[in-house]
Amino acid sequence: MTPSDNHFLALAAPGITGLTPYVPGKPVSELERELGISGSIKLASNENPLGPGPLARVAIAACLNELGRYPDGGGFELRRVLAEHLGVSPQSITLGNGSNDVLDLVARVFLQPGTESLFSEHAFAVYPIATQAVGATPRVASARAYGHDLEAMAALVSDRTRVVWIANPNNPTGTWLRSDALQAFVDSLPETCLVVVDEAYTEYVDEPEFPDASRWIGTYPNLIVTRTFSKAHGLAALRIGYALSDPRVADLLNRVRQPFNVNSLAQAAAAAAIGDRDHVRASVALNSAGMAQLTAAFDAMGLDYIPSVGNFVAVDLGRPAAPLNEVLLRLGVIVRPIANYGLPNHLRVSIGLPEENARFIAALGQALTA
Numbered sequence: 001m002t003p004s005d006n007h008f009l010a011l012a013a014p015g016i017t018g019l020t021p022y023v024p025g026k027p028v029s030e031l032e033r034e035l036g037i038s039g040s041i042k043l044a045s046n047e048n049p050l051g052p053g054p055l056a057r058v059a060i061a062a063c064l065n066e067l068g069r070y071p072d073g074g075g076f077e078l079r080r081v082l083a084e085h086l087g088v089s090p091q092s093i094t095l096g097n098g099s100n101d102v103l104d105l106v107a108r109v110f111l112q113p114g115t116e117s118l119f120s121e122h123a124f125a126v127y128p129i130a131t132q133a134v135g136a137t138p139r140v141a142s143a144r145a146y147g148h149d150l151e152a153m154a155a156l157v158s159d160r161t162r163v164v165w166i167a168n169p170n171n172p173t174g175t176w177l178r179s180d181a182l183q184a185f186v187d188s189l190p191e192t193c194l195v196v197v198d199e200a201y202t203e204y205v206d207e208p209e210f211p212d213a214s215r216w217i218g219t220y221p222n223l224i225v226t227r228t229f230s231k232a233h234g235l236a237a238l239r240i241g242y243a244l245s246d247p248r249v250a251d252l253l254n255r256v257r258q259p260f261n262v263n264s265l266a267q268a269a270a271a272a273a274i275g276d277r278d279h280v281r282a283s284v285a286l287n288s289a290g291m292a293q294l295t296a297a298f299d300a301m302g303l304d305y306i307p308s309v310g311n312f313v314a315v316d317l318g319r320p321a322a323p324l325n326e327v328l329l330r331l332g333v334i335v336r337p338i339a340n341y342g343l344p345n346h347l348r349v350s351i352g353l354p355e356e357n358a359r360f361i362a363a364l365g366q367a368l369t370a
């Protein structure tokens with residue numbers, strides 16, 4: 001076969017060739033290699049700047065002698081611990097290689113060509129990718145004040161809609177839905193339609209009206225709630241998340257799950273992390289202080305931002321953010337431009353350590369006056 005003999009490329013599934021790939025935050029090592037600089041900081045992937053807590057670190061170290069063996073494919077112990085912690089049955093839990101993995105499982109099980117999934121403008125970028133990867137059609141509802149407009153979403157539900165994706169709070173906007181509004185929406189959906197409530201950032205939210213959708217699992221067999229250990233638990237590198245659902249839905253998701261999708265370190269670390277309330281508390285407190293630090297600086301600089309309940313905030317620079325982002329990169333500060341989310345004037349910055357936040361603020365001030 002010669003290099004020009006590439007007809008097979010055109011044979012890829014149309015959904016795959018048509019999709020826009022996920023753009024991850026630029027790694028520090030890549031930036032430093034490209035620019036020949038050192039000492040850069042990354043506030044681009046909504047990670048926990050404290051990393052894992054002490055209990056998770058001990059659990060990880062205890063696994064090292066067993067790394068020659070496959071993990072427990074059923075995640076028995078982790079599901080037992082999670083079930084106890086969350087007050088659900090182990091049969092309602094599906095483990096994933098990050099919660100991204102369970103989002104993909106949902107798409108593989110419930111979407112196919114001829115069906116639709118529905119999400120909001122500015123919603124998490126994985127929803128269209130998971131949808132198109134299986135040949136289904138994404139439908140996008142207009143946002144209201146950067147957040148989910150549940151009325152606009154309800155208006156797009158059709159007899160082809162099989163999955164509705166809702167991030168609560170949403171990434172990259174940090175907007176959130178109140179309990180009564182979200183439950184009324186879930187309640188209104190036809191039984192031919194699943195709803196995924198993606199609670200990746202739930203631990204950070206301190207709002208009395210914020211829902212814990214896992215409480216509704218017993219009421220709505222078409223509800224799936226996803227959570228992750230990548231954010232408040234500081235285990236992003238290990239890739240571990242999970243879905244909570246009706247056990248019959250979990251059974252379907254588990255049929256297509258790779259047998260060893262969650263590695264042993266992740267299982268052990270997550271089982272320890274879920275009980276480490278002190279670490280989550282410290283992470284959330286650091287986040288609140290960092291959010292106040294950043295938003296006070298934005299106010300002082302006269303910049304608007306989208307009020308966020310997550311561990312990140314999208315700031316409106318009032319002009320295209322891409323050139324300013326280039327200046328920030330040269331100053332060794334990696335944040336996230338979000339033009340691909342329909343927000344070309346915004347940069348999303350993840351809350352870091354106080355000194356990292358201060359460095360970002362100083363660099364932003366420099367970039368704005370450059």
Ligand SMILES: Cc1ncc(COP(=O)(O)O)c(C=O)c1O
Nearest residue numbers: 098099100124171200228230241
């Ligand atoms: C809303 C939302 N859901 C899910 C994820 C996936 O995270 P992970 O695969 O690390 O669990 C992210 C990651 O940024 C996210 O922002």
